Amino acid sequence: MKFSVEKALSSGGRLGLITQASKCGNITLETPMCTLFTKGGSAPHLHMDMLKRVALVPDVAAMSLGSLADHHESVAEFGKGLGEFAAMKNKLVFTTLHDASLALATGKNDNSGVAVWGKGGKIKLDTALFMKVQEAFQPDWFQAMSDGDTDRECGQKRLHKSVDRTLDFLDEIVEKMQNSQILSKSSLIGVIEGGFSEVERVRSAKETALRPVQGFLIEGFEKGNSGKDLFSHDTFSNILTTTIKCLPEDKPRMMETVWSPLQVIKAFRLGIDVFSSAYPHTLAEQGLALVADYSLPPSSQAARLELGCTNPCTEDQTLYTDLNIKFFLCFTMPNFARGCILCFTMPNFPKGHNFHQYFDFFHHLRKAVLEDKLDELEQSLEQQNGNK
Numbered sequence: 001m002k003f004s005v006e007k008a009l010s011s012g013g014r015l016g017l018i019t020q021a022s023k024c025g026n027i028t029l030e031t032p033m034c035t036l037f038t039k040g041g042s043a044p045h046l047h048m049d050m051l052k053r054v055a056l057v058p059d060v061a062a063m064s065l066g067s068l069a070d071h072h073e074s075v076a077e078f079g080k081g082l083g084e085f086a087a088m089k090n091k092l093v094f095t096t097l098h099d100a101s102l103a104l105a106t107g108k109n110d111n112s113g114v115a116v117w118g119k120g121g122k123i124k125l126d127t128a129l130f131m132k133v134q135e136a137f138q139p140d141w142f143q144a145m146s147d148g149d150t151d152r153e154c155g156q157k158r159l160h161k162s163v164d165r166t167l168d169f170l171d172e173i174v175e176k177m178q179n180s181q182i183l184s185k186s187s188l189i190g191v192i193e194g195g196f197s198e199v200e201r202v203r204s205a206k207e208t209a210l211r212p213v214q215g216f217l218i219e220g221f222e223k224g225n226s227g228k229d230l231f232s233h234d235t236f237s238n239i240l241t242t243t244i245k246c247l248p249e250d251k252p253r254m255m256e257t258v259w260s261p262l263q264v265i266k267a268f269r270l271g272i273d274v275f276s277s278a279y280p281h282t283l284a285e286q287g288l289a290l291v292a293d294y295s296l297p298p299s300s301q302a303a304r305l306e307l308g309c310t311n312p313c314t315e316d317q318t319l320y321t322d323l324n325i326k327f328f329l330c331f332t333m334p335n336f337a338r339g340c341i342l343c344f345t346m347p348n349f350p351k352g353h354n355f356h357q358y359f360d361f362f363h364h365l366r367k368a369v370l371e372d373k374l375d376e377l378e379q380s381l382e383q384q385n386g387n388k
Contacts, residue, residue: 001214144170151195190217255272
């Protein structure tokens with residue numbers, strides 16, 4: 001994996017290119033970008049035929065070990081890696097530790113390893129088992145083991161221990177990776193810890209940058225998905241900025257935080273390149289649809305979908321109150337707007353729509369930065385969100 005900056009903002013954000021992104025080295029990715037959020041190796045509630053109809057699906061699929069580690073022996077016996085095993089052979093596989101949409105079960109990590117959680121409960125990973133799993137999965141990118149069980153409430157002693165453990169795990173993984181022919185072309189992503197301690201963040205960033213990693217994943221500001229807005233903390237932006245300044249410019253920076261488009265813009269301005277697409281999934285789990293106009297200037301006001309209609313086949317126009325038809329043109333039925341809208345009364349259907357909207361946002365984000373219109377895009381989304 002190689003990263004180059006195409007355009008840099010004074011705030012720290014940058015347009016970039018990730019080249020030689022796959023093990024085969026023939027894929028180039030534009031940043032800022034998001035990965036494809038998955039559960040159990042597939043996009044939640046979307047089979048592959050439906051996923052193919054969604055526009056702008058990311059080339060990188062993030063797959064968490066919690067839901068997959070139990071199956072590493074089957075994948076190893078299959079012999080062709082997790083991508084083909086999960087019917088995603090055309091995607092780059094990025095194995096992460098935890099499901100980005102869920103909160104972490106705390107207090108389960110120690111010096112011997114870290115805990116991940118699947119349907120069968122806790123799986124304790126030491127570095128030997130971790131590397132065995134990675135060799136079975138044969139990922140293009142993989143997150144190093146880390147102790148990210150920290151948040152704003154953790155004390156200095158706990159944060160120091162988190163950084164020490166994560167660096168120790170990384171050193172063991174680097175040593176084992178040197179002896180692994182299977183993982184010789186995979187990209188190792190180092191993890192930056194330290195909670196809300198600027199001292200520990202700087203130490204973690206500087207020490208991790210000295211190791212042979214191809215990118216950086218910043219975590220440990222919250223224990224998994226807390227549902228809280230990190231930008232509401234006065235010190236978050238300053239600590240993140242200070243951390244990023246300690247990292248080299250020629251490697252991508254990632255965060256798996258569940259962020260709305262507006263929050264993505266804020267994090268991008270500070271220097272984050274790669275994001276998770278867990279946000280549209282969490283919205284759909286709440287029965288919510290992501291609707292926004294990313295064009296500049298926006299062609300309409302924000303839409304509102306009312307799903308309280310008891311008879312979805314009725315001609316009652318209350319179902320379409322304040323609804324801008326343009327933004328509900330379905331990726332499966334582009335010529336049948338009314339039928340598309342009625343689909344939102346069906347369980348799980350918003351997931352495909354939300355993914356489509358979120359992926360489209362990153363296309364417009366890159367375009368806005370290229371055309372020096374990032375401020376306009378941010379102001380437009382704030383107005384649509386009601387923050388006038």
